[in-house]
Amino acid sequence: MYERSCAVDEVDYTRLLPVFILESPGDEDLRNGRREGEALSQMLKMGNVPVDYQIVTSSRSLIAALEQITDIFISENDEYWGGKGHLFLHISAHGIEGGNGIRLTSGETVPWEQLELELRRMNQEIGYLELDLPASGGTTKIARVMLCMSSCYGASAQVMHSGGPCPYTAVVGPVREIGWFDALTAFMVFYYQALHNGVPIPAAVRFMNQAIDLEGAFSYIIGAGVDAITLEDASFRGAKNK
Numbered sequence: 001m002y003e004r005s006c007a008v009d010e011v012d013y014t015r016l017l018p019v020f021i022l023e024s025p026g027d028e029d030l031r032n033g034r035r036e037g038e039a040l041s042q043m044l045k046m047g048n049v050p051v052d053y054q055i056v057t058s059s060r061s062l063i064a065a066l067e068q069i070t071d072i073f074i075s076e077n078d079e080y081w082g083g084k085g086h087l088f089l090h091i092s093a094h095g096i097e098g099g100n101g102i103r104l105t106s107g108e109t110v111p112w113e114q115l116e117l118e119l120r121r122m123n124q125e126i127g128y129l130e131l132d133l134p135a136s137g138g139t140t141k142i143a144r145v146m147l148c149m150s151s152c153y154g155a156s157a158q159v160m161h162s163g164g165p166c167p168y169t170a171v172v173g174p175v176r177e178i179g180w181f182d183a184l185t186a187f188m189v190f191y192y193q194a195l196h197n198g199v200p201i202p203a204a205v206r207f208m209n210q211a212i213d214l215e216g217a218f219s220y221i222i223g224a225g226v227d228a229i230t231l232e233d234a235s236f237r238g239a240k241n242k
Contacts (some may be wrong), residue, residue: 016195017086018050018076020069024057024093024104029180036150036184037092043188049195057105059114066118070125073144077126085144086169090187092150095177099153116160119145119167128165141165143223146201148190149173150183158221166223170201175219182212190218 023037041053052072056062069089077085093102101111128141147168149157154173161167172190174183186208193199193207201220208218 016049017088018052018073019044019088019090019191019195020072021051021053021090021092022056022062022065023053024055024062024091024102026094026103026105030105034180035092036180037090039184040090040092040150040187040191044191047192047196049191055105059104059106059108059110062104062110063118066122070122073126086146087144088146088148088191090148090150091154092183095152095154099156102149102151112157112160113162115157116162116167119143119147119160120164123165123167143168145169147171147173148187150187152177155219155221161224168223170223171221172201172205172218174217176217178217182214182217186212186218 019041021037021041023035025035029035037055038053041051044051052069054065054068056065069087073085073087091102093104095101096103096109096111101109101115103109123143123145126144128143130139131142132139143166145168147157147170149155149171150173152174153176155171155175157168157171157173160171178186189211190204190208193204194201199207205218205220209215
């Protein structure tokens with residue numbers, strides 16, 4: 001269970017949206033004590049952001065962690081966000097060559113197709129947000145998962161849409177190979193802007209690239225069914241979900 005704390009500030013910290021961090025370090029990372037996800041979780045705690053950090057070493061532990069995240073979010077969504085909350089799912093792992101998925105500590109690979117199945121299960125249990133479409137008079141289902149991929153070519157996770165409601169609100173990640181220090185710095189800036197300052201996702205991504213002086217290194221991809229203007233105007237700080 002993630003921790004919540006109070007602070008005297010203009011931000012209502014009890015309503016900040018949660019960040020769930022799953023990290024699967026490689027052998028060399030473990031030998032050198034290099035854990036980007038753990039460092040990020042400590043920074044978020046200093047900012048009083050509700051954060052849950054777990055190490056996942058295999059496909060089995062990845063699935064178990066996603067199930068646990070689902071249970072935690074369901075139990076607190078109504079209390080803190082009136083049933084309208086989103087969550088940030090941050091996955092820190094090595095990317096597969098060619099950008100076709102991620103590699104876990106065990107050496108197992110998780111292609112995007114497999115991760116998509118797990119995210120669909122997650123969204124089914126959490127429940128999609130149903131938004132009205134004034135132009136057509138209908139509705140659309142929007143996933144509650146903001147997916148942040150801290151892995152080489154993580155932005156390629158955008159392919160996880162084989163039909164039906166898209167399993168993510170948006171994907172944020174690098175379009176190229178990226179070093180751990182650059183990734184850590186960029187995501188620190190991203191969460192600071194998106195959660196603390198309430199900056200919309202597109203602008204927060206621009207701040208990421210500026211922080212590491214690598215234009216276009218990180219990108220965001222809007223999930224199918226999510227209107228670009230809606231995402232541009234949206235604040236994921238949480239306070240607007242009252």
